Each structure stands twice: as C-alpha cells, then as structure tokens.
Amino acid sequence: MRRLFPVTDETPARTSGKDGGSGSAALTADREWSLAELAAAYAYPAKRPWLRGNMVSSLDGAAEHDGRSQPISGATDMRIFGTLRALADVVVVGAETVRQEGYRPARARAEFAAARAAAGQGPAPAVAVVTAGLDLDFSLPLFTSPLVPTLILTGAAAAPEKVAAAEKAGARVVVAGEGAGVDPERAVRALAGLGHHRLLTEGGPRLLGQLIAAGLLDELCLTLSPTLVAGGAPRVAGGPSVAVPHRFELVSLLEEDGFLFSRYRRP
Structure with missing residues (x-):
C-alpha cells in the first residue's frame, strides 16, 4: 500500500534519492501496512459522537453486483473494513x-483487544439494525449469539409481536421514531445515549442517503474499486436528495492493486 495524500515528512518508508535528497517516488513507497498503522490512519477524532460511513464503489458508480458488495471488493478493502469495525463502538446498518449480505455479529479481534480496552470499549462493536418493519430472521447468529447484544432501531409503531420476537432472540429494541419509520437524528442521539460515540455505517445506499440528507454524516471512507459492472446497481447513497450538495474535504488517499481508499470529512 502507498499513501498518495497527504505526503509529508512523516510518511512511512521514506528513503533518500540518488542525490541524497528525498526521492519523490520514495514518498509514496509501496509496502505492507500493519494493522496498527491502519488503525492510526483511520483513528476517530476527539469530537463525539462521530458518524463515519464506509462504502465501496466500482469505477462506473455501482455499490454492488448481483445484490452484494463483495464482488467489487478486494483483500485490502476487507482489511480496512475490519479495521474500521475494530475502531467503532457500533456498526449501523439497514435491514x-x-x-442481502448475510450479516453476522462483529467478532473480537485479538490484534485490537488492548486498544479497545484502553479506549473503554467492549471486545467488539455492537451492530445496530435500522428497520421499520422488523422483517428479519431472528434465528440468525446476528441476534442469537453476538458478543454484544444486537440493537434494533425502529419506530414507536412497530408491530408488538415482532418487537417481542426480537427481544426473545436477545436483541435490544430501541425506539428511534414516532411512527413506523426511524428518524436518523433520533437514532444517532439514541446510540450516543447508550455510550456509542464512534459510529460506523456500512449502508446500504438507502440508509446512507437518509443520513446524508439529515446532515448527520461526518466522514465518508470510500473505496474506489478498479472494476466495471454496468447494469442498474445502486450508487453508494440513494434515497432523498439534498437541497444543496454537501462539500467534503479530502483527508487521505491510499492505493493498492489499483484500489483507491479515500477518506473525506465534513469541513
């Protein structure tokens, strides 16, 4: 992996050029990064709560292929995916x-155990599922055997029998909306109230679009995959349009095997 932006005197693996100075190519030297270096590169800021999105897109703007993101992902993308999860208090995801992705509980990572303990975090992030209808299979491991109880974010009008089924499976139901739907701002507030300040959303596109429209997204980690899929796959964000485009600033840009790993932050 090599860092394309920012390039500073502190950039890892900097070496000298033939004239004794710093070679420009050396500033972006390609080498394997440790998990600790990835964690430092993606560390959450001190501001709390902080909502980060993590998505992957093909060159032609598709967020998935055949209903799943895995076909446009890659080994390093999944490594960063795991690192972002290991840094988060909670992973927020749409039903x-x-x-579609067959979500399982977040697992404990021995490599991050000490850092999570030092930050006052549990062994793994909780998963918070945003759903109006609670149309979920509560027999899945995501609900029956997580290290941290899975959260269900739903509206006050959710069907009582489905709420009961979720709670029976071991999930914790959190009301984050007056009607059947979920209010994004109230959902973030509720998670923060539970002590989850480092928030990570992995989509899907509809949920990410709702968070963007509500002005709640602080940061987007976007992987640009060197793939073309065509077809009618959704973009990384869908749902309601914003009145004025939100301008974000580039924080960092990494590259490996043709994949670009960008990090954009709200100014």
Missing part, C-alpha cells in the same frame, strides 16, 4: 443490507 435490507443485513438480509
């Missing part, structure tokens, strides 16, 4: 993505 459709849970169904």
Whole structure:
C-alpha cells in the first residue's frame, strides 16, 4: 500500500534519492501496512459522537453486483473494513443490507483487544439494525449469539409481536421514531445515549442517503474499486436528495492493486 495524500515528512518508508535528497517516488513507497498503522490512519477524532460511513464503489458508480458488495471488493478493502469495525463502538446498518449480505455479529479481534480496552470499549462493536418493519430472521447468529447484544432501531409503531420476537432472540429494541419509520437524528442521539460515540455505517445506499440528507454524516471512507459492472446497481447513497450538495474535504488517499481508499470529512 502507498499513501498518495497527504505526503509529508512523516510518511512511512521514506528513503533518500540518488542525490541524497528525498526521492519523490520514495514518498509514496509501496509496502505492507500493519494493522496498527491502519488503525492510526483511520483513528476517530476527539469530537463525539462521530458518524463515519464506509462504502465501496466500482469505477462506473455501482455499490454492488448481483445484490452484494463483495464482488467489487478486494483483500485490502476487507482489511480496512475490519479495521474500521475494530475502531467503532457500533456498526449501523439497514435491514435490507443485513438480509442481502448475510450479516453476522462483529467478532473480537485479538490484534485490537488492548486498544479497545484502553479506549473503554467492549471486545467488539455492537451492530445496530435500522428497520421499520422488523422483517428479519431472528434465528440468525446476528441476534442469537453476538458478543454484544444486537440493537434494533425502529419506530414507536412497530408491530408488538415482532418487537417481542426480537427481544426473545436477545436483541435490544430501541425506539428511534414516532411512527413506523426511524428518524436518523433520533437514532444517532439514541446510540450516543447508550455510550456509542464512534459510529460506523456500512449502508446500504438507502440508509446512507437518509443520513446524508439529515446532515448527520461526518466522514465518508470510500473505496474506489478498479472494476466495471454496468447494469442498474445502486450508487453508494440513494434515497432523498439534498437541497444543496454537501462539500467534503479530502483527508487521505491510499492505493493498492489499483484500489483507491479515500477518506473525506465534513469541513
């Protein structure tokens, strides 16, 4: 992996050029990064709560292929995916993505155990599923055997029998909306109230679009995959349009095997 932006005197693996100075190519030297270096590169800022999105897109703007993101992902993308999870208090995800991607509970990572303990975090992040209808299979491991109880974010009008089924499976139901739907701002507030300040959303596109429209997204980690899929796959964000485009600033840009790993932050 090599860092393309920012390039500073502190950039890892900097070496000298033939004239004794710093060679420009050396500033972006390609080498394997440790998990600790990835964690430092993606550390959450001190501001709390902080909502980070993590998505992957093909060159032609597709967020998935045949309903799943895995075909446009890659080994390093999944390594960063795991690192971002290891840094988070909670992973916020839409119900459709849970169904399509076959979500499982977040696992404990021995490599991050000491850092999580020092930060006052549990062994793994909780998973918070945003759903109006609670149309989920509560017999799945995501609900029956997580290290941290899975959260269900739903509206006050959710069907009582489905709420009971979720709670029977071991999930914790959190009301984050007056009607059947979920209010994004109230959901973030509720998670923060539970002590989850480092928030990570992995979509899907509809949920990410709702968070963007509500002005809640602080940061987007976007992987640009060197793939083309064509077809009618959704973009990384869908749902309601914003009145004025939100301008974000580039924080960092990494590259490996043709994949670009960008990090954009709200100014």
